[in-house]
Amino acid sequence: MKDKHKKRERVNDEIRIPQVRLIDENGNSLGIVNTQEALNIANNRELDLVEISPNAKPPVCKIVDYGKYNYEKQKKEKQAKKQQFVMQVKEIRFNPNTDKHDLEFKAKHLRHFLLEGHKIKISVIFRGRMITHAEFGEKLMSEVISKLDDVGKLESSPKMEGKQLIVYMTPDKNKIKALKEKQRSESTQQNL
Structure with a gap:
């Protein structure tokens, strides 16, 4: 709860600095003005005075509708968070004598990882004299x-790295998109 309070910018009467650099609702700079004068301008326009950059000398304040400004800011943060995807490396190990069924099963899991957007590491581990x-x-x-x-x-x-044969694969977004389109078109044809 405290973190949200710290992040919130000062609004209207919370701004206690004698002078601020003022920007109007259209993004035009109105120069350095007394805080009280900036508050009067914001009140006359039925908007809020929001401190955008508190560390600047003098602090930068903008005349905006605070509700709308806050909503837009949260929307941008949410969008940025959505676009951050941490790619994990998923590894599946094989033995040179891996049976057909096990191979199919593990390949199915690897396919699933790629479709989820993860990078995969395929390892074939040689034990004992298998390396020959x-x-x-x-x-x-x-x-x-x-x-x-x-x-x-x-x-x-x-x-080869030691006694392992290793390869890394990454998801190919274009191929995955084409595959999903093909599956979608096949499912719509079956429904008809």
């Missing part, structure tokens, strides 16, 4: 990549 037959792991990796090609794109080609 790296071609099995490479074959498995290419099979997994081909299953996810319609929703993701490779960041780089698969590479």
